[in-house]
Amino acid sequence: MKFAVTSRGDDLSNDLQKRIKEQLMKHGLVFNQHEPELVITIGGDGTLLQAFHDYAKRLEETAFVGIHTGHLGFYADWVPSEVDQLIDDIVHKPFQVVEYPLLEVIIHHNQDEGERHLALNESTIKGLGGSIVSNVEIKGDTFEVFRGDGLCISTPSGSTAYNKALGGAILHPSLASIQISEMASINNRVYRTIGSPLVLPKHHVCLLRPLNEVEVQVTIDHYTLEYRHIHSLQCRVADERIRFARYRSFPFWKRVKESFIRE
Template identity: 35%
Template sequence: MSNRRNVYFFHPRNKETNAAVKPLQELAVKYDFTVVEQSKEANIIVSIGDDGAFLQAVRQTGFRDDCLYAGVATSEQLNFYCDFHINEKEKMIDAITSENIEVRRFPVLETTIDQETTFHSLNECLVRSALIKTFTMDVFINENHFETFRGDGMVISTPTGSTAYNKSVNGAVVDPLLPCIQISELASLNNNNYRTLGSSFILSNEHTLTLKLSNDNSHYPVIGLDNEAISTKHVDQIQVRLSDRQVKTVKLKDNSFWQRVQRTFL
């Protein structure tokens, strides 16, 4: 941390939040950090809010892999990406002064639409019909046809995203130390015409998942990346793989991924 001294605070620009963030900015200056106004000038980016705010901070600052991200929660809700609470200034001081922190590396999804436009996401990529009806996709693992899916859609998640939407559709919780992606079905049809695996499956970072939409679809799928939907029109093919980049975050030594899982779900 000694050579990472430029801090950017990502937060809503309103009177209430500005007042809450000001003591954190003063605390940073007191311990020889420089508070900057532009995220591109920072090598530490601090999100203020909840996990959704953290996801937006990473997205709006470009999934940078040359800086550290840190999450500061403002509500009493449990958070996966926030190691600190805005009222825990003593805890922040202790982390700064005693170096009671580590660097955690989160895998990032890379989604390419029609081999042209590429997007990144930290939790998951959601593909589902924009209409209230099932739709059909041919599922390829690398170049090999795996299955023909018909249903509401699919959730493709990172290990850290495995505790989010993926878990709500009975996907597995995956250790983020494993570089992989998980594919979970949304209400698949299994009958004499369509047959899918019927359970979540996991691919290593060596594989690429390709979804080819059938010609009988409207070709207007909803594609969600974390907590944001992207605008799409005619889409024929979606490719998802694990990106080469990683998002580095501040991690307290007594706050591992599995400790977060335990306190959130058990």
């Protein structure tokens, strides 16, 4: 099996990266950064997010497993004290593939094909220097006209990130869906929004069409893009999915509990 190991860059993560690489190669696995079948990330959720974007064109061939070396990572199954067990499992056990839905975002500048991006957690659109006014269209029909700081569109696994801070619901990743949450909406006689997060299924497309001339900032996970103007932001559940390598059971709700309410 071909593998790659990525590190957050701190001393502990770098030491584990070197150790895992040496041990797996000693057991006959092939280190290959360009075409890995398994990517081991060492650090936190940000490290795994970066690895996801680095290998976004290999999602059908590549699975991910995470080791957290700081605070508990939501995507990471393992801690440094369990590295020997993980190495043994990788060498001797086939992994179970667990797939999570992704968000597809297409940024249209005019009536063009647009820039296509994939997000594991979320995408946001905000006004720079002022509120953003935007049509929110669902399945081709205008649902509302939003005015406020911006909107967050999240995946089920990303529902525990920025979406949660905005008061959105936590969704199980078995639900192929996206969630739209508001950032400080302005409601008056002219502008009226639903005021609650919206959960859209796989076959529904959401189109955000800015109506004012404010410059916009679009984020794709941890990447930030700024534009003087965009025609629209199209969001839907992506055809692609991220594949995680599971060597042991780690139920989603257990992750949620340990991440947020475990004492």
